[in-house]
Amino acid sequence: MTKLLSVRLVAILVGLGFTVAVLWGFLVGAYNAATEEAAGHVPYEHPKELSWSFDGPFGKWDKAQLQRGLKVYDEVCSACHSLKFVAFRDLEQIGYSEAMVKAYAAAKTVPGIDPNTGEASTRPGLPTDYFPSPYPNNVAAAAANNNAIPPDLSLMTKARGDGTNYVASLLMGYQEPSAELLEEHPEAAPGPGLYHNPYFPNLNLAMAPPLTSTGQVTYDDGTEATVEQMSKDVAAFLTWTAEPTLVKRKQTGWPVLIFLLFATVLAYMSKKQIWSAVKPKK
Amino acid sequence: MSFPWARQYEPKNGLTKFLDERLPLPRLVYNAVGAGYPVPRNLSYFWNFGVLAGFFLVVQIVTGVVLAMHYAANAQVAFATTEHIMRDVNWGWLMRYAHANGASFFFIVVYLHIFRGLFYSSYKAPREMIWLLGVVIFLLMMATAFMGYVLPWGQMSFWGAKVITGLFGAIPLVGEPIQVWLLGGFAPDNAALNRFFSLHFLLPFVIAGVVILHIWALHIPGSSNPTGVEVKSESDTVPFHPYYTAKDGFGLGIALLLYFAMVFFLPNALGHPDNYIEANPLSTPAHIVPEWYFWPFYAILRAFTVDFFFVPAKLMGVIAMFASILLWFFLPWLDKSPVRSGHYRPLFRKFFWFGLIPAMIVLFICGGAPAEEPYVMLSQIATAYYFLHFLVILPIISSVEKPEPLPYSITEAVLGSDKKVVKGENTSPAV
Amino acid sequence: MADTTATATPETTTTEDGIRRRDFLDIAAVSAAGIGGLAVVYPLVSQMAPSKDVLAASSTEVDISAIEPGQAIKAVFRKQPLFVKRLTPAEIEAANATATGSLRDPQSLADRTKEGHEDILVTMGVCTHLGCVPLGAAEGEVKGEFGGYFCPCHGSHYDTAGRIRKGPAPTNLEVPEYEFTSDTVIQVG
The missing domain is CATH 2.102.10.10 (Rieske [2Fe-2S] iron-sulphur domain)
Structure with missing residues (x-):
């Protein structure tokens, strides 16, 4: 009994120790908060709420949009950004035929080996190749871009919160910083080689506005290529590159959930039936 | 061991007779989760989570073994093989999402299981060993989950590995060598990734082993129940099968509905976007946060902001974080109230609902928030309460509290009377 | 209906009709679980077949x-x-x-x-x-x-x-x- 009492006594002392230690920090923090002015955050905007064909539990790809987005990537983004987890063969999933994919791949140049000398060279792409990177390595990428390495875009919409909306908002969000913002946060003024964008967390982005004028890309389906249209199309395309299985996932989900609902109702009825023998009845 | 009225296994045909004499596996199952295990008849749905935890352990092992067939634990390709699983492997996306969300659901059901144990004092005699083994399982789960999160080799994987092994760096004198030894290098790289993969594969089977001990220990005194009154007679129990197999089946259906709704429609909701960025040792994410199930403990770690006498703040935080779980090992000896169930303990109940639960919620929120005000100060108050609750309040109220009257038996609690004691008042026909 | 059965012997209290209904429900529930289990086998087997790449x-x-x-x-x-x-x-x-x-x-x-x-x-x-x-x-x-x-x-x-x-x-x-x-x-x- 005295032994158990001593266990509890030790516990009480240890508990009070932790409490004093942590509350000490609380008091110091409270004192600092009262005497020092907290550094405010630069305000950035959350992505716009846009609507997408693949939204919601029944969402589907808009393949025409994905193809337009591919064209925007091809003609604009691919100058600096790689797409290394996407293979040309994957393009069959967004509505291209096998022959079209083959021709598309052949028009690209990928790194290869000279079959006679074994030296590094290039060759036309095959459907099994992955989208080539614009730079041979990170050092080259950094050197060509003022030390800001353009990130790979394959997973971009999954690697940012609310990614599809974020990419679209960012691309159409370039603007001059407002006078009020600069007055309140002088540090938010873009430095040399940086561009103001309210959707970028620190407001200053090393990427120059990539989509600047209507008609920058000529769409094959005749859609007018406004900056907004191109931004949305490429954001949709990058949603597909980030998760090509998104639509299949949702479509597989429904039968699974409906079956489970059915099975759960059966399990409930069976459980009720079994327990009716011993449950007190009202 | 079991109650004297437990049904006896009787092999019905030649095959089961043959087996029973040589390897009585059917008998073992019958006595463990079959009709041979008498269970209190009044268990609420809070008693479903043990079976569910076992189920999700199996889900994790099955999906994990499948993922290991396609994954390569090498820093050069780990991220790419994860994407290979997501894109090219047949049903690979389903396996990976099932595994990632399975970890979350494993923790959800285990937290509810622990919550049940805390409210109904399931740790009290004669069930101390069940509780101690349960805490061991929880610690193993945390280690396994942490190492599993490193494997995709995203930004959070890398920086999580760095920060968590950095905790050991807080130990005086030997801390830094220990961290370097844990990582097999000066920062997480191939050596760390490979050993984490090896241990991540091994530990679930260790967990499965401890789960067997946990269930074995459970079958010695039998299950606890919401009244906290021990089983007195046969009328207090029903056989596990079919009563609780049916009830667990229904509970499993509900759990699977929620689980697959997450897997198919919100598979990344519980993850962090930064882990879809490949690990970069030269750039730290803006906010490093662990997976949600570690948030309360991460908040305790960060709550210690000033040196405490000769103990540096960093070391104090590490000690407190480990102590916050290790103190659970002492619960059976800290809480000496003779009454188990929180339903009959007025003072305990107040501290539980208005102290511990709000403190845990605050710690959870603060652990996921950036280390800035007001989160730091809130987490400090909640951390103080956490330690006070388990180490000071529980030992004291178990001495001063006056419990409410308990029912005579489980039967009385369920039926309003127990014919064994209240003779003549029973309205039910004799069975 | 004040009948409360205190022991776990449902067989003695269910009627002929009740037994049939109960059996049907149990068989249906167990079959559903079996179908679900079989459905899980398909992706587990399929994942070992050659991947798309x-x-x-x-x-x-x-x-x-x-x-x-x-x-x-x-x-x-x-x-x-x-x-x-x-x-x-x-x-x-x-x-x-x-x-x-x-x-x-x-x-x-x-x-x-x-x-x-x-x-x-x-x-x-x-x-x-x-x-x-x-x-x-x-x-x-x-x-x-x-x-x-x-x-x-x-x-x-x-x-x-x-x-x-x-x-x-x-x-x-x-x-x-x-x-x-x-x-x-x-x-x-």
């Missing part, structure tokens, strides 16, 4: 312009060796002189080559016995008793048309599906 990489182009008569080159098709051999007139003659009917796996040289390109023999470099790589493709390797390929693992002899002539292998060296995309390039697969 493996299936996509199953075609190879080979340039045959540099192969001299009597020489062979080794290429790779589906991660397995592929032999492409330009036969000499003597080898073609030897192959055609063999009576097809007497062979273990009766095929003529014409069956095993493309029309107009009877001198180009394209076979998998995989012995049909147990999968070793036969000798005879590279300069100076043993060609076996019939002047074609010889598998050293268990001594299978193939003739100049890659047909099994002696040893344990059951069939001729496999000729994969291929076509001439030009006079000097073949596409396999």
